[in-house]
Amino acid sequence: MPELPEVETISRGIAPLVTGKCIVGAIVRDPRLRWPVEIPESVFGQQIVSVYRRAKYLLLRLETGSLIVHFGMSGSLRIVPEATAPGKHDHVDLELDDGQIVRLNDPRRFGSLHWHEGAPETHWLLAKLGIEPLAAGFTGAYLKGLARGRRLAVKSFIMDGRIVVGIGNIYANEVLFHAGIRPSVRAGRVTAAGYDSLVHFVRKVLQEAILMGGTTLRDFVNQDGRPGYFKQSLYVYGRANLPCRRCATPIKVLKSTQRATYFCPKCQRTQGFSRDKW
DNA sequence: ATAGTCACCTGAGCGC
DNA sequence: TGCGCTCAGGTGACTA
DSSP: OOOHHHHHHHHHHHHHHHTTOEEEEEEESOOOSSSOOOOOGGGTTEEOOEEEEETTEEEEEOSSEEEEEEOTTTOEEEEEETTOOOOTTEEEEEEETTSEEEEEEOSSOOOEEEEEESOGGGSHHHHTOOBOTTSTTOOHHHHHHHHTTOOSBHHHHHTOTTTBSSOOHHHHHHHHHHHTBOTTSBGGGSOHHHHHHHHHHHHHHHHHHHHTTOBOSSSOOOTTSOOOBGGGGOSSTTOTTSBOTTTOOBOEEEEETTEEEEEOTTTOOBOOOOOSOO
16 A cells, blocks of 8 residues: 555644654454564654654654664555444554554455664665655665666666665656656666656655655555545556556557556656667 | 466455 | 455565
8 A cells, every 4th residue: 555655644733742742552353464464562652752754664763772663565654542443454553641542454464564673774674675756865876786687677676675665566667757768677777867867756656645644546545534635746656548648649558577567658758768878 | 487377365346 | 245366555575
Protein backbone atom coordinates (compact mmCIF):
# COMPACT_ATOMS: atom_id res chain seq x y z
CA MET A 1 0.00 0.00 0.00
CA PRO A 2 2.02 2.93 1.13
CA GLU A 3 4.89 4.38 -0.74
CA LEU A 4 6.82 7.33 0.62
CA PRO A 5 4.03 9.93 0.40
CA GLU A 6 1.58 7.69 2.21
CA VAL A 7 4.00 6.95 5.05
CA GLU A 8 4.87 10.64 5.26
CA THR A 9 1.15 11.39 5.49
CA ILE A 10 0.76 8.93 8.34
CA SER A 11 3.84 10.29 10.09
CA ARG A 12 2.71 13.91 9.88
CA GLY A 13 -0.79 12.94 10.91
CA ILE A 14 0.10 11.12 14.09
CA ALA A 15 3.13 13.13 15.19
CA PRO A 16 1.15 15.91 16.88
CA LEU A 17 -1.13 13.36 18.49
CA VAL A 18 1.47 11.12 20.09
CA THR A 19 4.68 13.11 20.54
CA GLY A 20 5.43 13.56 24.22
CA LYS A 21 2.99 10.86 25.25
CA CYS A 22 4.06 7.85 27.25
CA ILE A 23 3.51 4.24 26.15
CA VAL A 24 1.97 2.56 29.17
CA GLY A 25 1.12 -0.80 27.66
CA ALA A 26 0.64 -2.81 24.52
CA ILE A 27 -1.58 -5.58 23.23
CA VAL A 28 -0.20 -7.88 20.58
CA ARG A 29 -3.44 -9.42 19.41
CA ASP A 30 -1.90 -11.23 16.49
CA PRO A 31 1.89 -11.25 16.21
CA ARG A 32 1.87 -12.78 12.72
CA LEU A 33 3.22 -10.03 10.55
CA ARG A 34 6.16 -10.46 8.19
CA TRP A 35 8.26 -11.10 11.27
CA PRO A 36 6.71 -12.05 14.61
CA VAL A 37 5.91 -8.98 16.66
CA GLU A 38 7.59 -8.76 20.04
CA ILE A 39 7.31 -5.76 22.31
CA PRO A 40 9.54 -6.03 25.39
CA GLU A 41 8.37 -4.68 28.71
CA SER A 42 11.27 -2.23 28.69
CA VAL A 43 9.21 -0.14 26.26
CA PHE A 44 6.53 0.57 28.80
CA GLY A 45 6.87 3.84 30.64
CA GLN A 46 8.92 5.40 27.86
CA GLN A 47 7.99 8.67 26.25
CA ILE A 48 7.58 9.07 22.49
CA VAL A 49 10.28 11.61 21.80
CA SER A 50 9.72 12.05 18.08
CA VAL A 51 7.90 10.60 15.08
CA TYR A 52 9.38 10.57 11.62
CA ARG A 53 9.79 8.62 8.41
CA ARG A 54 12.83 6.92 6.90
CA ALA A 55 12.21 5.33 3.50
CA LYS A 56 8.83 3.64 3.91
CA TYR A 57 9.38 3.02 7.60
CA LEU A 58 7.58 4.96 10.31
CA LEU A 59 9.82 5.49 13.32
CA LEU A 60 8.59 6.19 16.82
CA ARG A 61 11.64 7.29 18.71
CA LEU A 62 11.43 6.51 22.42
CA GLU A 63 13.95 7.22 25.13
CA THR A 64 16.21 4.18 24.73
CA GLY A 65 15.35 3.02 21.22
CA SER A 66 12.74 3.04 18.48
CA LEU A 67 9.64 1.27 17.32
CA ILE A 68 10.09 0.60 13.60
CA VAL A 69 6.87 0.14 11.64
CA HIS A 70 6.47 -0.95 8.03
CA PHE A 71 3.08 -1.05 6.35
CA GLY A 72 3.78 -3.59 3.65
CA MET A 73 1.02 -3.56 1.05
CA SER A 74 -2.01 -3.13 3.26
CA GLY A 75 -1.00 -1.79 6.67
CA SER A 76 -2.50 1.25 8.34
CA LEU A 77 -2.43 3.06 11.66
CA ARG A 78 -5.32 4.64 13.49
CA ILE A 79 -5.49 6.61 16.68
CA VAL A 80 -8.57 5.52 18.59
CA PRO A 81 -9.96 6.10 22.09
CA GLU A 82 -9.29 3.38 24.62
CA ALA A 83 -11.93 0.66 24.78
CA THR A 84 -12.59 0.95 21.06
CA ALA A 85 -13.50 -2.56 19.99
CA PRO A 86 -10.83 -4.13 17.78
CA GLY A 87 -11.73 -5.19 14.27
CA LYS A 88 -10.53 -7.80 11.86
CA HIS A 89 -6.78 -7.68 11.20
CA ASP A 90 -6.08 -5.32 14.07
CA HIS A 91 -2.72 -6.74 15.12
CA VAL A 92 -1.23 -4.43 17.70
CA ASP A 93 -2.34 -1.71 20.13
CA LEU A 94 0.04 0.73 21.77
CA GLU A 95 -1.62 2.24 24.80
CA LEU A 96 -0.77 5.86 25.59
CA ASP A 97 -0.96 7.64 28.93
CA ASP A 98 -3.70 9.98 27.66
CA GLY A 99 -6.09 7.10 27.03
CA GLN A 100 -5.55 6.92 23.29
CA ILE A 101 -4.52 3.84 21.41
CA VAL A 102 -2.24 3.62 18.40
CA ARG A 103 -3.71 0.68 16.50
CA LEU A 104 -1.95 -1.20 13.70
CA ASN A 105 -4.10 -2.99 11.15
CA ASP A 106 -2.70 -5.12 8.33
CA PRO A 107 -4.87 -7.59 6.39
CA ARG A 108 -2.14 -9.02 4.20
CA ARG A 109 0.45 -9.15 6.96
CA PHE A 110 3.35 -8.00 4.81
CA GLY A 111 4.04 -5.23 7.27
CA SER A 112 6.20 -5.38 10.36
CA LEU A 113 6.87 -3.88 13.76
CA HIS A 114 10.24 -4.07 15.48
CA TRP A 115 11.66 -2.68 18.68
CA HIS A 116 15.30 -1.65 18.37
CA GLU A 117 17.52 -0.39 21.18
CA GLY A 118 19.71 2.53 20.25
CA ALA A 119 19.81 4.45 16.99
CA PRO A 120 17.20 3.15 14.50
CA GLU A 121 19.50 3.47 11.50
CA THR A 122 21.61 0.66 12.93
CA HIS A 123 18.72 -1.80 12.65
CA TRP A 124 19.41 -4.42 9.99
CA LEU A 125 16.34 -3.38 8.00
CA LEU A 126 17.51 0.23 7.80
CA ALA A 127 21.27 -0.17 7.70
CA LYS A 128 21.64 -0.68 3.96
CA LEU A 129 19.05 1.80 2.74
CA GLY A 130 19.93 4.31 0.04
CA ILE A 131 19.48 8.05 -0.01
CA GLU A 132 16.22 9.88 0.69
CA PRO A 133 14.77 11.24 -2.57
CA LEU A 134 13.98 14.59 -0.98
CA ALA A 135 17.48 15.01 0.43
CA ALA A 136 19.92 17.46 -1.14
CA GLY A 137 22.38 14.74 -2.12
CA PHE A 138 19.89 13.07 -4.42
CA THR A 139 20.99 14.40 -7.80
CA GLY A 140 21.21 13.31 -11.38
CA ALA A 141 24.95 12.87 -10.95
CA TYR A 142 24.38 10.58 -7.97
CA LEU A 143 22.08 8.31 -10.00
CA LYS A 144 24.27 8.46 -13.08
CA GLY A 145 27.26 7.36 -11.03
CA LEU A 146 25.50 4.36 -9.51
CA ALA A 147 23.96 3.38 -12.84
CA ARG A 148 27.31 2.98 -14.57
CA GLY A 149 27.36 -0.36 -16.33
CA ARG A 150 24.02 -1.50 -14.89
CA ARG A 151 21.89 -3.41 -17.35
CA LEU A 152 18.61 -3.65 -15.49
CA ALA A 153 15.60 -1.54 -16.49
CA VAL A 154 15.74 2.00 -15.18
CA LYS A 155 12.34 1.45 -13.55
CA SER A 156 13.73 -1.39 -11.44
CA PHE A 157 16.82 0.69 -10.73
CA ILE A 158 14.90 3.59 -9.17
CA MET A 159 12.73 1.15 -7.20
CA ASP A 160 15.83 -0.39 -5.58
CA GLY A 161 15.91 0.84 -2.00
CA ARG A 162 19.68 0.50 -1.84
CA ILE A 163 19.91 3.19 -4.52
CA VAL A 164 17.12 5.54 -3.47
CA VAL A 165 14.32 4.82 -1.04
CA GLY A 166 10.59 5.35 -1.11
CA ILE A 167 9.80 5.03 -4.81
CA GLY A 168 7.32 2.21 -5.28
CA ASN A 169 5.45 1.04 -8.33
CA ILE A 170 2.95 3.89 -8.62
CA TYR A 171 5.47 6.69 -8.39
CA ALA A 172 8.11 4.92 -10.47
CA ASN A 173 5.63 4.77 -13.33
CA GLU A 174 4.56 8.38 -12.87
CA VAL A 175 8.03 9.83 -12.60
CA LEU A 176 9.27 8.07 -15.72
CA PHE A 177 6.32 9.44 -17.63
CA HIS A 178 7.04 13.01 -16.61
CA ALA A 179 10.72 12.61 -17.43
CA GLY A 180 9.82 11.16 -20.83
CA ILE A 181 11.87 8.02 -20.25
CA ARG A 182 10.81 4.54 -21.37
CA PRO A 183 10.70 2.31 -18.24
CA SER A 184 12.48 -0.52 -20.03
CA VAL A 185 15.63 1.46 -20.84
CA ARG A 186 18.71 -0.03 -19.22
CA ALA A 187 19.81 2.06 -16.25
CA GLY A 188 23.34 2.40 -17.55
CA ARG A 189 22.15 3.93 -20.81
CA VAL A 190 20.05 6.76 -19.41
CA THR A 191 21.84 10.03 -20.11
CA ALA A 192 23.04 12.49 -17.51
CA ALA A 193 20.34 14.88 -18.67
CA GLY A 194 17.83 12.06 -18.35
CA TYR A 195 18.79 11.49 -14.73
CA ASP A 196 18.67 15.22 -14.01
CA SER A 197 15.14 15.26 -15.31
CA LEU A 198 14.23 12.11 -13.43
CA VAL A 199 15.44 13.57 -10.13
CA HIS A 200 13.52 16.76 -10.77
CA PHE A 201 10.28 14.87 -11.28
CA VAL A 202 10.86 12.45 -8.42
CA ARG A 203 10.95 15.45 -6.11
CA LYS A 204 8.04 17.17 -7.74
CA VAL A 205 5.74 14.16 -7.87
CA LEU A 206 6.50 12.99 -4.34
CA GLN A 207 6.05 16.46 -2.86
CA GLU A 208 2.81 16.95 -4.72
CA ALA A 209 1.55 13.57 -3.54
CA ILE A 210 2.44 14.41 0.06
CA LEU A 211 0.48 17.66 -0.20
CA MET A 212 -2.54 15.69 -1.38
CA GLY A 213 -2.31 13.15 1.40
CA GLY A 214 -1.01 10.30 -0.71
CA THR A 215 -2.66 8.02 -3.24
CA THR A 216 -5.68 5.94 -2.36
CA LEU A 217 -6.29 3.12 -4.81
CA ARG A 218 -8.61 0.99 -2.79
CA ASP A 219 -7.85 1.07 0.87
CA PHE A 220 -5.20 3.55 1.91
CA VAL A 221 -6.44 5.78 4.71
CA ASN A 222 -4.61 8.20 6.95
CA GLN A 223 -4.82 8.17 10.71
CA ASP A 224 -8.27 9.77 10.56
CA GLY A 225 -9.49 7.08 8.21
CA ARG A 226 -9.54 9.49 5.29
CA PRO A 227 -8.17 8.65 1.85
CA GLY A 228 -5.48 10.48 -0.13
CA TYR A 229 -6.31 12.44 -3.24
CA PHE A 230 -3.30 12.00 -5.48
CA LYS A 231 -5.03 9.38 -7.59
CA GLN A 232 -6.62 12.10 -9.66
CA SER A 233 -3.13 13.35 -10.50
CA LEU A 234 -1.92 10.06 -11.95
CA TYR A 235 -0.91 10.20 -15.61
CA VAL A 236 -0.17 6.56 -16.41
CA TYR A 237 -0.52 4.25 -13.41
CA GLY A 238 -3.67 2.16 -13.71
CA ARG A 239 -4.60 3.79 -17.03
CA ALA A 240 -4.01 0.94 -19.46
CA ASN A 241 -5.59 1.66 -22.86
CA LEU A 242 -6.91 5.01 -21.70
CA PRO A 243 -5.79 8.06 -23.68
CA CYS A 244 -2.60 9.72 -22.52
CA ARG A 245 -3.50 12.90 -20.67
CA ARG A 246 -0.88 14.76 -22.69
CA CYS A 247 -1.13 13.38 -26.23
CA ALA A 248 -4.15 11.05 -26.22
CA THR A 249 -2.15 8.03 -27.38
CA PRO A 250 -3.44 4.91 -25.57
CA ILE A 251 -1.35 4.08 -22.51
CA LYS A 252 0.42 0.74 -22.76
CA VAL A 253 0.88 -1.73 -19.95
CA LEU A 254 3.26 -4.64 -19.61
CA LYS A 255 4.87 -6.67 -16.88
CA SER A 256 8.40 -5.92 -15.84
CA THR A 257 9.89 -7.87 -12.95
CA GLN A 258 6.40 -9.00 -12.02
CA ARG A 259 5.15 -5.41 -11.69
CA ALA A 260 2.63 -3.66 -13.88
CA THR A 261 4.47 -1.08 -15.94
CA TYR A 262 2.53 1.71 -17.65
CA PHE A 263 3.84 4.17 -20.20
CA CYS A 264 2.88 6.37 -23.09
CA PRO A 265 4.61 5.06 -26.22
CA LYS A 266 4.69 8.55 -27.71
CA CYS A 267 5.62 10.73 -24.73
CA GLN A 268 8.22 8.27 -23.43
CA ARG A 269 10.40 7.76 -26.44
CA THR A 270 13.76 7.91 -24.80
CA GLN A 271 15.42 4.60 -25.50
CA GLY A 272 18.64 5.50 -23.80
CA PHE A 273 21.04 5.98 -26.64
CA SER A 274 23.45 7.62 -24.34
CA ARG A 275 26.53 9.10 -25.87
CA ASP A 276 28.15 9.29 -22.48
CA LYS A 277 31.08 7.00 -22.00
CA TRP A 278 30.81 4.55 -19.16
C1' DA B 1 28.21 -8.64 -7.95
C1' DT B 2 24.03 -8.61 -10.73
C1' DA B 3 19.44 -9.65 -12.54
C1' DG B 4 15.52 -12.12 -12.25
C1' DT B 5 12.15 -15.05 -9.71
C1' DC B 6 9.70 -16.64 -5.66
C1' DA B 7 7.41 -16.26 -1.49
C1' DC B 8 4.79 -14.33 2.05
C1' DC B 9 -0.91 -13.10 2.78
C1' DT B 10 -5.92 -11.43 2.30
C1' DG B 11 -9.51 -9.38 -0.28
C1' DA B 12 -11.64 -7.30 -4.35
C1' DG B 13 -13.27 -7.78 -8.85
C1' DC B 14 -14.41 -10.34 -12.76
C1' DG B 15 -16.34 -14.07 -15.86
C1' DC B 16 -19.10 -17.96 -15.82
C1' DT C 1 -25.25 -16.53 -5.14
C1' DG C 2 -21.20 -19.03 -5.55
C1' DC C 3 -16.78 -20.61 -7.48
C1' DG C 4 -12.41 -20.06 -9.37
C1' DC C 5 -9.19 -17.18 -11.26
C1' DT C 6 -6.22 -12.88 -11.45
C1' DC C 7 -4.44 -8.98 -9.48
C1' DA C 8 -2.82 -5.58 -5.85
C1' DG C 9 0.77 0.02 -3.10
C1' DG C 10 6.65 -4.24 -0.74
C1' DT C 11 10.79 -6.46 -0.21
C1' DG C 12 13.92 -10.20 1.73
C1' DA C 13 15.56 -14.62 0.24
C1' DC C 14 16.91 -17.42 -3.21
C1' DT C 15 18.71 -18.99 -7.90
C1' DA C 16 21.62 -18.76 -11.82
